[in-house]
Amino acid sequence: MAKPTHVKYLIIGAGIHGLSTAWGLAEKLKSKGEIVEGNIAVLDKTGIAAGASGVACGVVRNNYYQPAMRKLMAHSVDIWESDPEGLHYHPVGYMQISSESMRTDIVRIFEEQQSIGYESKFIEGAEKSNRYMLEFFSDWQAQGITSVLHEKKGGYSNQTKTMYALAKKVEALGVRIITGIEVKGFSTNNSSEAISSVDTNKGKITCDHVVVAAGPWVRDFWDFLELPKKINVKDAEGYIHKNVDMWRYWQLEEGVLRVKPEVLLTNNGEIPPVLHVDTEAPLKSDVDGSIITDEMWGIYYKPDWHFNGIQGGAAPYKVSTPVDQVSVDPYGPASPEFISSNDFAHMWVSALAHCHKRFEGSMPQYHRNPSGGIGCFTPDSFPIFDHFYENVTIIADSNHGWKMIGVGHLIADEILGETQELLEPFRFARYQKGESHPVSSSPYPWS
Numbered sequence: 001m002a003k004p005t006h007v008k009y010l011i012i013g014a015g016i017h018g019l020s021t022a023w024g025l026a027e028k029l030k031s032k033g034e035i036v037e038g039n040i041a042v043l044d045k046t047g048i049a050a051g052a053s054g055v056a057c058g059v060v061r062n063n064y065y066q067p068a069m070r071k072l073m074a075h076s077v078d079i080w081e082s083d084p085e086g087l088h089y090h091p092v093g094y095m096q097i098s099s100e101s102m103r104t105d106i107v108r109i110f111e112e113q114q115s116i117g118y119e120s121k122f123i124e125g126a127e128k129s130n131r132y133m134l135e136f137f138s139d140w141q142a143q144g145i146t147s148v149l150h151e152k153k154g155g156y157s158n159q160t161k162t163m164y165a166l167a168k169k170v171e172a173l174g175v176r177i178i179t180g181i182e183v184k185g186f187s188t189n190n191s192s193e194a195i196s197s198v199d200t201n202k203g204k205i206t207c208d209h210v211v212v213a214a215g216p217w218v219r220d221f222w223d224f225l226e227l228p229k230k231i232n233v234k235d236a237e238g239y240i241h242k243n244v245d246m247w248r249y250w251q252l253e254e255g256v257l258r259v260k261p262e263v264l265l266t267n268n269g270e271i272p273p274v275l276h277v278d279t280e281a282p283l284k285s286d287v288d289g290s291i292i293t294d295e296m297w298g299i300y301y302k303p304d305w306h307f308n309g310i311q312g313g314a315a316p317y318k319v320s321t322p323v324d325q326v327s328v329d330p331y332g333p334a335s336p337e338f339i340s341s342n343d344f345a346h347m348w349v350s351a352l353a354h355c356h357k358r359f360e361g362s363m364p365q366y367h368r369n370p371s372g373g374i375g376c377f378t379p380d381s382f383p384i385f386d387h388f389y390e391n392v393t394i395i396a397d398s399n400h401g402w403k404m405i406g407v408g409h410l411i412a413d414e415i416l417g418e419t420q421e422l423l424e425p426f427r428f429a430r431y432q433k434g435e436s437h438p439v440s441s442s443p444y445p446w447s
């Protein structure tokens with residue numbers, strides 16, 4: 001099919017944000033009696049779900065220390081719940097199972113979840129937490145746990161299935177998805193700062209509005225737009241950190257234990273909530289009994305019929321390569337550099353065995369296929385959802401974003417002229433204003 005020469009709303013990236021923005025825009029145009037066909041296109045250099053959205057674990061949770069993140073996640077959970085079957089979403093809930101150093105933060109999260117009406121249960125104290133977990137799993141044996149936050153909403157979805165369902169949904173609304181077309185830069189007219197066309201390997205496409213939803217490739221688009229590579233960041237105490245790299249990469253380590261997913265059903269034979277455990281209890285190797293770490297560690301996992309096993313991950317690590325030199329392509333499991341390591345496999349399976357007796361001795365069942373991927377993070381590791389120049393919107397989710405299926409709808413409202421309160425805490429100017437999000441005591445850069 002020929003490439004269009006002009007599209008009113010041009011979206012770059014057929015990941016979760018590009019497609020959900022297209023979804024939101026198409027629905028809104030339709031509701032105003034406007035034509036979608038020919039007016040909204042999504043471009044992708046590779047294909048649908050070729051980026052982070054195609055490798056995401058798929059976890060949907062609300063457990064965030066930052067109030068603005070919790071409100072935004074509650075909005076996204078509503079969208080997931082609007083069509084669970086169609087979006088391949090499993091509303092099994094989510095559990096944050098933590099040791100003492102995280103308890104105060106989790107109490108606060110629980111209290112604020114109550115105040116926004118997000119249903120959850122909080123169990124406090126070592127004995128009560130242990131008893132609660134034993135009600136779900138008779139072989140529960142994790143050490144050092146003193147609280148459990150059980151979110152009754154949330155769960156997980158099956159990334160590629162969801163992505164193809166979203167693509168179908170937007171195409172049915174009249175959106176065109178064009179794959180195999182790479183954006184190389186932007187052009188402006190001399191008279192204004194607005195982007196007049198998107199320059200691709202197949203020629204220029206003029207447009208009225210551009211949405212950049214390029215996931216881990218956002219660094220390159222930031223450069224195309226000549227936005228600053230280094231910025232000053234004012235912290236909550238008013239101290240200004242000068243010349244901070246605008247972007248940094250983290251490697252997400254995830255994998256699959258190739259056992260029947262049913263192995264992790266609850267005592268009642270039900271699918272359990274997604275489980276996330278953080279503890280300071282020493283982690284012993286399930287292979288040779290050596291101590292893997294005596295510092296804080298954490299894992300998350302779920303039985304997953306899409307991955308065909310127990311799927312999950314652990315805390316990511318910072319990519320040490322200078323940000324300009326990080327090779328994002330080939331992405332995910334195809335990367336020769338950024339895939340889950342053998343150390344991860346050893347740690348994660350040992351941690352599963354630390355939590356459940358049923359996983360003792362299961363290291364041989366760990367899959368040996370490449371997995372994981374990198375994420376592009378902002379200076380405070382929280383998203384930037386903002387508008388630049390006169391007609392460019394950037395969705396840079398700082399790798400929080402599979403669960404944020406609602407962001408595209410909010411962005412669509414903003415593009416059509418209605419500022420969204422839920423997006424206000426995620427503007428780029430927050431670094432200059434000293435309005436960064438509060439930092440939790442979780443070992444993850446995204447909690």
Ligand SMILES: Cc1cc2nc3c(=O)[nH]c(=O)nc-3n(C[C@H](O)[C@H](O)[C@H](O)COP(=O)(O)OP(=O)(O)OC[C@H]3O[C@@H](n4cnc5c(N)ncnc54)[C@H](O)[C@@H]3O)c2cc1C
Nearest residue numbers: 013015016017045051052053057058059183215401402403
């Ligand atoms: C291993 C892993 C596990 C994760 N697990 C979870 C999870 O459980 N829950 C959660 O909420 N989040 C999770 N995330 C984060 C989540 O996957 C991402 O935040 C989200 O998918 C990003 O979506 P996106 O639409 O911004 O980008 P992407 O899905 O990366 O899509 C960007 C698209 O842009 C295209 N593109 C790039 N450059 C160009 C160009 N020049 N021209 C045209 N097209 C271009 C790419 O081909 C790609 O398809 C995980 C991430 C990783 C890596």
